Amino acid sequence: MAHLGYPRCVESPRGRCYTCGAVCGSDDRPSGVTIKELPAELRPRERLRSSGAGSLSTAELLALVLGTGTRQATALEVGATLLGRFRSVGGLAQASLEELIALPGVGETKAARVLAALELARRLLEPPPQRRTIRSAADAAAVCASMRTLDREHFRVILLSTRHEVLGIADVSVGGLASAPVHPREVFKEAIRHSAAAVIVVHNHPSGHPEPSGDDVAITAQLRAAGRLMGIEILDHIIIGERAFVSLREQRQGFP
Numbered sequence: 691m692a693h694l695g696y697p698r699c700v701e702s703p704r705g706r707c708y709t710c711g712a713v714c715g716s717d718d719r720p721s722g723v724t725i726k727e728l729p730a731e732l733r734p735r736e737r738l739r740s741s742g743a744g745s746l747s748t749a750e751l752l753a754l755v756l757g758t759g760t761r762q763a764t765a766l767e768v769g770a771t772l773l774g775r776f777r778s779v780g781g782l783a784q785a786s787l788e789e790l791i792a793l794p795g796v797g798e799t800k801a802a803r804v805l806a807a808l809e810l811a812r813r814l815l816e817p818p819p820q821r822r823t824i825r826s827a828a829d830a831a832a833v834c835a836s837m838r839t840l841d842r843e844h845f846r847v848i849l850l851s852t853r854h855e856v857l858g859i860a861d862v863s864v865g866g867l868a869s870a871p872v873h874p875r876e877v878f879k880e881a882i883r884h885s886a887a888a889v890i891v892v893h894n895h896p897s898g899h900p901e902p903s904g905d906d907v908a909i910t911a912q913l914r915a916a917g918r919l920m921g922i923e924i925l926d927h928i929i930i931g932e933r934a935f936v937s938l939r940e941q942r943q944g945f946p
Contacts, residue, residue: 734766749773755807760795768795772804783808821855824848827937830890830928833859837894837930845872845893849886850925857884862891872909874916881922888923892930900931902943910944 734750743751752769759765771793776782782804790801824830830848833856837844843865849857860880863872872893881889891913893906910927917924926945927938939945 748779752804755803756796756800757803763795768793768800771795779808783812821851821857824850824854824856824890824925827926827928827935827940830892830926831930831935831937834892834894834928834930837892838898838932840894841896843894843896845891847877847880848890848892849881849884850888850890852887854888854925857886860884874913877913878916878920878922882920886922888925889917890926890928891924892928894930898932900929900934900936902927902929902936902938902941907938907944910938914944 734746734753737750738746738754746754749766749769752772753759753765756765756768759768763771772782772790773779775793776785785805787798787801787805790796790804791798796804822829822833824833833848834846837846844861845863845865847860847862849860851857858880862876862880872891877889877891880886891910895901906927906929910924913927914924925939929936929938
């Protein structure tokens, strides 16, 4: 195997390049070099810590993904074998689990790690999913429709951008059959953490009936007052029942 052209190719005393794993001389010379035997400045993990992941060669990155080598080859050498077989990361990304397992030093566990890392890289390149925009109480209820089947009362908050796009949905509290205690600080902690401009609070009634109670109206007013102080608007409070939902804003309960 020839050197792979990395700038830090260094021949080891046992005839194999420390960095890319290429044999320097006889291809049948056993290496037996472990990562621990490498000079500290050439160990992939230490180099990542000191210089960042961008400073590592592809073989070194693969070695970190693989984790360990075998009795016959270091993780660096196994990584170099993968690159030699598939020519590039792009070629490696087209490999099947069976093709990887068939290579010396690559068992099912290592093959799975490599494929998982490559899949993460693919997903990083995918465009982000389009955020759902909340334009009505029905939209908000649809986002939390699964709450109608819960057997305990859950209190959730839909976190929204300035354009009312959904940034996330967070569980604030889980209660019993009749109520879920909620404190404004828990609601706004999630809003601040996600940099939300506005929120919609949602809870379910396990009884199946979405009619608001006096406590529901009171907590709505309390949350709206806290939101005004923090500059985060409570747009609505939705109650989810078994077959229907209620918007307290539409009913003007807790809202002017």
